[in-house]
Amino acid sequence: MSNNQAFSGTIERRAFVKELISLCPEALVIGGLGSSTYDMFAAGDRDQNFYLWGAMGGAAAIGLGLALAQPNKSVVVITGDGEQLMGMGALATINAQQPKNLTIVVLDNGHFGETGMQHSHSSLGTDLTAVSKACGIAHSFKVKEASEVKTIQEHVLARAGVAFAQVYVKADDLPRALPSRNGVHIKNRFRQTLGLAPL
């Protein structure tokens, strides 16, 4: 454990996600497996939320498919460090496509929160912002103060290029807030907000 870095996130994740969604009320939002999905639901259920209860590592790639299909809508992926680490290659795939309307927000507490708060790679020396930059995503930045939610909002609303935000959140264990686990229901109501038939 000698390579542990001090991990000093101080941002309250629930309040941060609530603020971000309220600043981007039209955004289509994908929530990664685990705490990120709970944070989104706790902020208020929305038909434009797609919650993941599995498919670990898939959140950003789902965001890519959606962003390419809906170029005139802002798409936000809200996920955790563990979920993003499992899908790190997707950052290279996303960069190759350059969807202008996609913002990836990683709520990074440096731990696997759902399974007993084991250290993740991001508190063991891996810098996810540097990974994202190295994949070619120019707008990759760290957020260490809650007030910087405005910077993310600007990227989401501008739809001027892929953005990646690593948000340093507190490593705390919050009460769960559980959205529907019926994937068909979540999918169909999401599609209906875009005028698409349930299928």
Add this chain to the structure above:
Amino acid sequence: MSSQAAPNDSQTHPWQDDIFNVLKKGGVKQVSYVPDAGHAHVIRRIHADPDMRGIVLTTEEEGVAIAAGAWLGGDRHALLMQSSGVGNCINMMSLLESCRFPFLTLVTMRGEYAEFNPWQVPMSQATQGVMELMGITVLRVSKPEEVEDVISAALDSVFEAGERVAILLSQSLIGRKKWVRN
């Protein structure tokens, strides 16, 4: 990407144009892939088409997730991969079943006919089984004249009925891989 030279292995067959034409006519907008010589011609045509988006992947499971996102936004998507890539998709395929996402994939087979590389064999032998275990209907095409009809039928099942269908393109259809270059 459209200007890249064809690799030596990539001999173009008329059935490969059939695949492209079925996808195009079927309204498929997003096509993601980990390359295979058997798919190379279709990949080139997709990148050359202004109405289609070719998406190169780092691993095949990304394509499963992209398919789901595309459908959430109203786009038809297809995943092109080689049999060795199917194993990389297994857990992500639970997303398809859990949410009943339409899913179309075309899989070029290795490890079953005039195969030079034994490392291709284990995943090849498991390809159909693992997809069926994950709830995907598997069709196989071995004759050039069947390609158009089978893929077109699969496309209807996927995007009209919301099914999950994989089409295996036999290694005998694709032809022997040249191991010694002249």
